[in-house]
Every structure is written in structure tokens, then in C-alpha cells.
Amino acid sequence: MEKNGSKAEESGHRHLPSWLRIRVKSGSSDYRKMKERLPLPTVCEEARCPNISECFASGTATFLLMGSVCTRNCTYCNIGHGRPLPLNPAEPALLADTIRKLGLSYAVLTSVTRDDVPDGGARHFAACIRSIREVNPHCRVEILVPDFKKNMEDAVTVLSETAPDVFNHNIETVPGLFRTVRPGGRYEGSLELLKRYHEAMPGIPLKSGIMVGLGETEDELFQTFQDLRNSGVTLLSVGQYLSPGPEHAPVRRFVTPEEFERYRREALNMGFIGCAAGPFVRSSYRASELRKLAGGL
Template sequence: MTTPLPPVLRHPEKAHRPSTPGLPKPNWIRVRARSGNGFDRTQAIVREAGLTTVCQEASCPNIGECWEQGHATMMIMGDTCTRGCAFCNVATGRPKALDPFEPGRVGKAVASLGLRHVVITSVDRDDLEDGGAAHFVQTIRAIRHMTPTTTVEILTPDFLKCDPAAIDRVVDAGPDVFNHNLETVPGLYPQVRPGARYYHSLRVLDRVRQRAPSIFTKSGLMVGLGEDRLAVHQVMDDLRAAGVDFLTIGQYLQPTPKHHPVARYVTPEEFAAYRAVALGKGFLMVSASPLTRSSYHADADFQQLRAARSATNIRLGRQGDCAQ
């Protein structure tokens, strides 16, 4: 007789971490939970399709605003991650087998929500030979089939343990935006993102740019983890060297006392300064504010991103399709 596996703890890798009381939140990052017809409709569609959203799993502070507008970020390949990052509220453990019908359900949900732009992300799946690349491809294709005019933004894991060709297969599926977050400065990786490698993540973004220059590349940082200003500026330089178009910078918020503590709350004025520096370094677009998250206002941001590239191409006298 087989002994049943114990239930997966939400954060087993953090069970032995000391609890760190959170710092009092300043008034500029307080948000009010919203509800309304739009929020209820989004919630009903997500539930009916049996989908997971990063909005819920990662305890995003913007869920009320986004869901009221019908914008939900789908999280594919389950709700359990094979990594144990110290900042993340997604459950860690042994994931279930992939659901082959999930891409179709995502496509139907996108159609039901009437999304002009959708963000698809996932948990890390180090248990899969391709890291879940084929599942991303199938999801992109399902959305393209059901809503051909919807633009698709993907926020991927790093495919660290995979053949690099896995990244190529995702790129060849033709997402409009390929996002992979660096999350923090390299000096904090051992404490904050121990299962990842800073320079590998940079190579992922550079590989996308080299293979498909028409696809926008994007990456994001959290601040308030203990980094210093010059280290953030160096990350900006590294991202620009990899050809990244769009940078997001937001305040880290500690999900539970067992997660990495907030070192400090960065002021709105400091975020404005980061944005000015990043634009000066050549990013097409920068979103930097306390509540900025990777998929926050992604639809409107994508329209501005296309306009920025088009304007740059015109200024530089480049030919070709500027609207991609």
C-alpha cells in the first residue's frame, strides 16, 4: 500500500526562517480593496475557467483596480513553483502534471474578458525538461486562434536548467512582449533569488532580442530589499546592453513575516529619479512607482511602447514595420 504524500506546505522552504515584523507602510502605498460589477465579472470568468492568476497567488496590491477593469494576469502550469525565492508568495513544492486543456481555457477566458492585451506568466517548472516552454507556445497559439487581435505579453521563468532552444521555441510562437524579470540587484541574489542566476537571466533577454528584434523585451526590479542606488543604475546598464526596451521598478512588499524583510520604503521622489535615469540610459519606456508591477497597466503601456518605438524609428530614419 502506498503511503500518501503529505500536503504541500505553502512555504515549506521558509518554515525555519526567523519571523521579521513588517515596517509600517507609508501612506503612498496604501491601497483600498475594490469590488464592483467589473471585479465580480472577472472573478467569475476566472473561476469558471478553472484558472490561476498571479494577481491572487502573489497577493498583488493592484488586484482591485485591475480586475474592476477586466484585466487579469493568467498564471499557467499550476499554482506550485519549484523555486523558493525569498520574496515570492507563490506556493513552493512538487507541482502537479501539466493540464493539456489549460491553454484552451486561457484562450476562452481571454475572449470572454474581451482583452485587447493579455499578460501570461507561470510558476517555475524545473521538473520539466523544457521548463514549460511548449506549454507557453500552446497558450500563445490558443489565444491567437480565439482572439487574433489580442496582443500577447509573456512573463517567463529563466529556463535555467533547459536547452537554450526552449527559449527559441517560445520566441518563435510570436509573443508581442517577452518579459523576464531580474527582480533585484546581483549582490542580493543569494538571499532573495537563490535558485536563479543574474547573468543567465540577462542572457535570456539578450537571446530573445537577437532572435526576434521585433519583439519587445521587458524586465522588472523590486526596490526596498536592501540594494543601493548605484547597484540599481548598474542593472539598468546591463539591461540596456541586452537591448531591453521596457523597465519596470516597484516597491517590494513583504508577503508574510517569513519572507525577506523590507529594508525600507522608497519614496515617490526616488522612483521619479530612477525613471529619469533609466530614460536617459535609452529605455523606450520606464514605469517606476511604489505600486508598479510587471503587468500593471500593461495594455496602456503596450500602446505607448509601440508608439515610442515608432517615433524612435522615424527619428533614426529606419524603414520597416514600426507598429510591431
């Protein structure tokens, strides 16, 4: 994998290759109108996602739950680390109202990791799902959850009783890089969560995502694909890692669009039903389309 593509400097800061130069179309009137009506901020807006206009135009948005302070300190992530505030019991209702005002047809719910909460926030996810469905019965809900490593069994039970339309947990990287990229997590633990949920709820599409350009080899990447398939995952997202700053993990390489297409084909050959792979692909990119590939209406 080191032979192709564009190498990045060790610091993670260099001029982007041509295929990574894109202007976010945030100036459109539709986008501005939506932004003005947001009682609750979206991850799309705060992360300055390059796909924001495309997703909003398709009636999709991603929301960050349980605050903006994480109990983990992953080296790829720009979210603040520290002691979070208590969970906001009004958040599920506020979220449902935000989705109603935006007229969304598909909502992706993610969160910071809350190791300080006994169930890792599983019941908060469930409360948000119920609230959304009460107010917006036609809106599909995908959850992108942390690893729930302190009480995985309880979390799986809770989120089986109040199941989403898609259950997503990102593996993020290959096992050889876990210790440096996700020091608070375990590769085997993430696979176990996915496998447990699949065994509990085999009818719910299972999804995961991985970043590339962190120094992984192609063999490691494809083995991770296979590990995910063996755990029951049928939907996959693969995107370019971009370092948030000099204190974060550096970008080792910029993967070319042609390589991303090869990754997509390899995933489909392994039996994934849907795979979104590309320089700008993020976990929730074309989430509704991937769900439909898994048999969702």
C-alpha cells in the first residue's frame, strides 16, 4: 500500500493532492435556510464535512449526542477530552423537534464515548430513538455507537429492545494501529460488539467504517474487512484520514480514487452488500442509500 498514492509528511501537514481539493457548497440558499432552523447542531456543520450540502439535500443529517467532551482521547479525533457534564434528559425531545423542523427522512445519531455512564449511554440512545419515532414516524434512524466496553451485554440488550434501522460501530483502523490510534479501545472488543448485536438482532443491518492513510498495509486492510464480515457486518464505509492538527496522528499517505475503487470492489467480493469508499466518504455518507441496499425501505 505504500507503493501507490501520494505520501504525506510525518507531521501530517502538506499540500493536499488534487483529488482532495473540494469547496464545501455551504452558501446555497437551501443550506442557509436549514442552518438557521437548527435548534441542535449537527456533526455535519461542526466538522465542516465536505458532503454537507449533498446530505442535507437528500434529507439526511448526523447529530452528536451526550455532549461534546469525550472520556477517551483517540489520536485521530478532534473532540475534546475530559470530564463530561451529566446527560441532558431533554436532549431526546430536542432532537426529535430538530428533525421535525428540518423535515429529515434519515437521521444518524452518534455520540462521544461516555465511560462515566454505567451503560455507556445506551439508554440515552434508546430514548432518542423512541422520541424521534413518536414525532417523526417516517424518519429512519441509524445509530453510530461507541464500543460500550464497560457494559456491552447491557447495551446490546437495551438497543435490541429499542432497535434502530441500522446499527453502526466504526472499527476505525486495523489491529496493528489500534494501540496508537484508539488507545482506549480494543480491536477484538469492537468486533465482539458487532458480533453480539448481529446475533441478538440478525434482521437489523450492521455497519462499520474504517479510515485509511494512517500507515496500514493493504493486506491489513483487507483482513480487517474480512474480520468485519465474519462478525456480521454487511455495510461498510472507507474514507481518507485527514489529521485535525499537529498534535494528532499524522497522515501517512493519501489514497488515490483508483485505490478506493479497488477497496470497494474487494469489499463487495467478500460479501458486503454495500460499500461506500472514497476520499471524502465519512461514516454517514449516503447512509440512506446503503441501508436500502441492505433491504430497508
